[in-house]
Amino acid sequence: MNRRFCMLVTLTLTALPALGQGAGHAESAAPDLAASAERQLPALTETYKHLHRNPELSHHEEKTSALLAAELRKLGYTVTERVGKYQDGSQAYGVVAVLQNGAGPRVLIRTDMDALPVEEKTGLDYASTVRSTNAQGQDVGVMHACGHDIHITVLLGVAREMAERKSQWHGTLMLIGQPSEETIDGARAMLADGLYERFGRPDFVLSEHDSNDVAAGSISIKGGPLLASSTGIYVTMRGVGGHGSRPEAGKDPIVLAAEFVLTAQTIVSRQIDPQQPAVLTVGTIHGGTKNNIIPDEVQLGISLRTYSPAVRDAIVADIRRTAKGLAESYGVPEDRMPVVTLGESTPETYNDPALAERLKVSAVVALGKDRVEDAKAVMGSEDVGLFTLDGKIPGVMYWLGAADIGKLAESRKTGVPLPSLHSALFAPVYAPAIETGVTAMTAMALDLLK
Known part of the structure; x- marks a missing residue:
């Protein structure tokens, strides 16, 4: 994660209702943003594989949070660790990293960090062999079967892009490493520990989640309900x-x-x-x-x-x-x-319709129209919606494609589903997913902070 990249051409994104005159500048800069994400990939791949080999269960993200905090400090962020208090009074492993860059909006980007009590059966050369004790005292395998290792890796890539592009935006970037998403009490713990009182209330909340229903290299986004x-x-x-x-x-x-x-x-x-x-x-x-x-x-x-x-x-x-x-x-x-x-x-994860449409425009400029799909709502659940304070703060989560495009096409043809999130066989196609996540999320953050 020590590689330094030169500053790239300014990326200017435009908001609703249409791309307008600024779109030409954004379109010309978009390939540079994608190229920068591609150059980060070797270092990000090392981080991703390390995280995948070393998963930690909810409430136990000690080493994962320390890695995230250390890398963000290297990039110049002001980092606070151990943010969050659970109902039993114990301290959580939440991470808050802030990068201030003059007057402007405050944008929160969140990643989750915990893994699942699942014994990995992918056969990958970087597969997890970790075992741990769950809350019931049982010996269990531990695996990033929900892709939170992808999410952390993307956040670090975005953090570097935003730190090196400070001439292109103004405001405050607030990066959150949230613990215990799988037990849906991590976001609540961070808010209970005075997250917004201590670090400022954001104007926007952004997040992503990988999906085996979307091809790697693409994203899908929509307004309204996304998760139940x-x-x-x-x-x-x-x-x-x-x-x-x-x-x-x-x-x-x-x-x-x-x-x-x-x-x-x-x-x-x-x-x-x-x-x-x-x-x-x-x-x-x-x-x-x-x-x-x-x-x-x-x-x-x-x-x-x-x-x-x-x-x-x-x-x-x-x-x-x-x-x-x-x-x-x-x-x-x-x-x-x-x-x-x-x-x-x-609560449900609800995407603010106006913000979702605005960010979709940003994603289309950065990725191309053929790589930005309309999202489908699912009955799975997330706790990221708590950061919006019941919708008082506009928030959006989008699906980050993680599926092999050929296997996904075959699955849709035959009706045989691919290994899903929480499966012992879940193996995201990490390289295009990471590049796409860094490109899309950076473009969205730049748009909101332009």
């Missing part, structure tokens, strides 16, 4: 335990839980407007200690995804009513009714 909200729901089905040979003497919470799992699937299909997307998944079920013992209770963990807060609240109410209704129909005593609690949550 996520709500963790925990249901404890309580019964009356006893001997497995005498079920009539107790109230079996395992049978009750099994019926609840099936009945809960009708909430979305039969109680929610089909024009309102929602996904309800029972991801965990735990109960019992021996095959001839009826336990006292069974715990279920549910993931709920929606775009609408009203739909989310309606489904939570439906879950409570369904659980209680089933328990009553089984004759469960009143003091043993189910307990429903809410856990981790994050």
Whole structure:
């Protein structure tokens, strides 16, 4: 990461409603920006492979955050580490890097840093072999199966471009290394630690996420909802335990839980407007200690995804009513009714429409029209939206292509999906993804700070 590059021709980007007269300058400078990103690629590749080989789980991003902080300091940023406080009072590994360059807007660009408890099976020569202990005390493999290593690498490339192009912009650039995205409590932890009070409130929030649904070398972007909200729901089905040979003497919470799992699937299909997307998944079920013992209770963990807060609240109410209704129909005593609690949550990721359209213009100028697609919304979730303070700050996340273009075409032809995010086989085509991410995000930042 020590290579120095000469200053390049000024890149002038223009905003809505049209490219206008300044577009000619932007178009002539765009190849220089892309060429600069290409020249960074060897050093960025080393960083990417190092990050991929050395992933760290949520709440444990100590070495990853230290690497990011050190590289940003070398580029002249004022860096603060250990920003963020979790609900239990523990300190997070958040990184904030600020580069001030006169009067002007303040732009926040965020990367996430954590990896997943997934044992890598890609067979790559730089594959992770790291093992760790998860929050449940289990020995697990650890892998950047969601591409956060791509995100960090792109951020470092953008940081260098912006530091070397200070004559082309004015304002303040605020780079965020966010911990614990996978447990959707990292952004909340940084805000709880006075992020904006300490470092200033941004005028814009930018981020990206790699995707195997977009070809490497391209991006996709759109206004409106991009990712769903996520709500963790925990249901404890309580019964009356006893001997497995005498079920009539107790109230079996395992049978009750099994019926609840099936009945809960009708909430979305039969109680929610089909024009309102929602996904309800029972991801965990735990109960019992021996095959001839009826336990006292069974715990279920549910993931709920929606775009609408009203739909989310309606489904939570439906879950409570369904659980209680089933328990009553089984004759469960009143003091043993189910307990429903809410856990981790994050709002939908909503792209400000005007900002998304403006940044799309910037991306088209920098990459070419054929490499900028219209994004598709998904039911996955992110916590980056918290940085917009419920939409009070315009924010945009775009999809950064990571798929092999030939394999993606074949997948669309056959209907056989490529390994997705969170898969042990997920292997992004990193070189064009990194170059494209650096080019696109730098162009967007320059546009907002011009």
